[in-house]
Amino acid sequence: MAMATPPSNSPSALGARKLPRDIEPVFIADADYLARTVDSPASESGPLFRLMFPRPGVEFSEQQKDEIIRWHAEGIKDAITGGRTYLRKIRHSDGTVVGLAGWVIEGCPEEQANLNRNRTAIKAKVGNKQKSNYWLPGTLDVSAWLKMSAALKKERHRTIGHLDNICRITIMSIRPEYQRQGLGSLLMQHICEDMDRHGRYGYVLASPAGVRLYSKFGFEAVGQRSRQVSPYSRRWRYGPKDGRRIGG
Numbered sequence: 001m002a003m004a005t006p007p008s009n010s011p012s013a014l015g016a017r018k019l020p021r022d023i024e025p026v027f028i029a030d031a032d033y034l035a036r037t038v039d040s041p042a043s044e045s046g047p048l049f050r051l052m053f054p055r056p057g058v059e060f061s062e063q064q065k066d067e068i069i070r071w072h073a074e075g076i077k078d079a080i081t082g083g084r085t086y087l088r089k090i091r092h093s094d095g096t097v098v099g100l101a102g103w104v105i106e107g108c109p110e111e112q113a114n115l116n117r118n119r120t121a122i123k124a125k126v127g128n129k130q131k132s133n134y135w136l137p138g139t140l141d142v143s144a145w146l147k148m149s150a151a152l153k154k155e156r157h158r159t160i161g162h163l164d165n166i167c168r169i170t171i172m173s174i175r176p177e178y179q180r181q182g183l184g185s186l187l188m189q190h191i192c193e194d195m196d197r198h199g200r201y202g203y204v205l206a207s208p209a210g211v212r213l214y215s216k217f218g219f220e221a222v223g224q225r226s227r228q229v230s231p232y233s234r235r236w237r238y239g240p241k242d243g244r245r246i247g248g
């Protein structure tokens with residue numbers, strides 16, 4: 001797969017195939033909107049958010065909420081400019097953009113070459129202007145966030161660090177008012193078709209809300225990490241070519 005443009009900005013990133021109707025690439029100009037209407041509100045109900053932004057009995061102010069949304073937007077922009085993440089948004093039949101999915105390919109030299117090309121292409125296009133000065137929202141419990149991130153990363157390395165050609169799903173969010181209408185499934189179908197086409201295995205750290213969705217697409221649990229407020233499970237989807245198993 002040869003590309004000169006960032007994967008997230010290029011419908012041709014998934015080979016020569018056209019994207020399904022209503023599923024579109026994500027651009028930097030989409031980031032603020034997606035963070036405000038999709039990613040931030042969708043993640044608010046999850047255990048990871050509660051761990052990162054603890055607020056026992058206290059409502060966040062509008063300013064604090066805005067700061068969290070801005071942080072999400074920077075994350076989406078960084079994913080685009082990093083050139084490594086495939087990002088897709090999905091549109092409801094009423095025309096509203098209501099969902100976001102992202103994934104990266106681990107352990108694939110061909111993808112690494114694409115990544116290097118993408119980085120060069122993005123640099124040429126946007127220079128360093130889009131590079132965020134890293135900052136953190138004041139409401140973030142930095143210590144809890146770093147601890148959880150390190151633990152999840154360690155588990156990820158233990159589970160897939162020794163394997164090649166893995167599709168790791170990094171973002172899956174549907175705007176709350178549009179959930180349970182099959183849109184998450186459409187995004188998953190899109191990702192899984194790509195996985196199967198390339199003979200890839202799939203991997204995701206599933207939130208409790210995501211477990212049913214991933215199970216529907218053949219993901220099986222290979223482990224679970226339970227913390228007081230963070231029951232995340234690692235899920236693994238076997239590739240189409242063989243039935244190699246990994247330990248949990």
Ligand SMILES: CC(C)(COP(=O)(O)OP(=O)(O)OC[C@H]1O[C@@H](n2cnc3c(N)ncnc32)[C@H](O)[C@@H]1OP(=O)(O)O)[C@@H](O)C(=O)NCCC(=O)NCCS
Nearest residue numbers: 042173174179180181182183184185206207209210212213
């Ligand atoms: C998980 C999520 C992406 C699913 O999107 P969706 O558009 O609602 O999914 P679908 O309508 O295609 O439903 C897929 C399956 O998931 C189930 N599901 C959807 N939301 C769920 C929830 N909050 N809790 C439990 N199951 C849920 C549906 O019932 C359906 O299963 P079924 O077909 O057996 O009934 C969406 O709920 C979301 O954005 N949640 C918050 C963010 C999150 O947790 N993302 C996953 C991170 S790994």
